Amino acid sequence: MDDLQTGTAAGRQVRKGEHGTTAIFYTTLEKENHAGEVEQIPMLKTFTVFNVQQIDGLPLTTENSQSGSDI
Structure with missing residues (x-):
């Protein structure tokens, strides 16, 4: 979801x-x-994020994770 x-x-x-x-x-x-x-100007921006389990109407998906995956 991009935004509200x-x-x-x-x-x-x-x-x-x-x-x-x-x-x-x-x-x-x-x-x-x-x-x-x-000039270098510092910038901060805050966002409120939610876990997918907190959102109604969004299907839960599962991904198979591999142990020891290369990162």
Whole structure:
């Protein structure tokens, strides 16, 4: 599910009373200032994510995992 609006349009909904986990994305943006120098600007963005078991209308799938898989 890409986002809440996409999921809702597809008939998916987080169950009432469920609580999500906050995920944090960090990156640095590079922006050129008036002097022509490149500045690095830190950026944080937070998201609330839910486990698939907390969502109604989303089929549960199982994957076969191999022990000792190459990562």
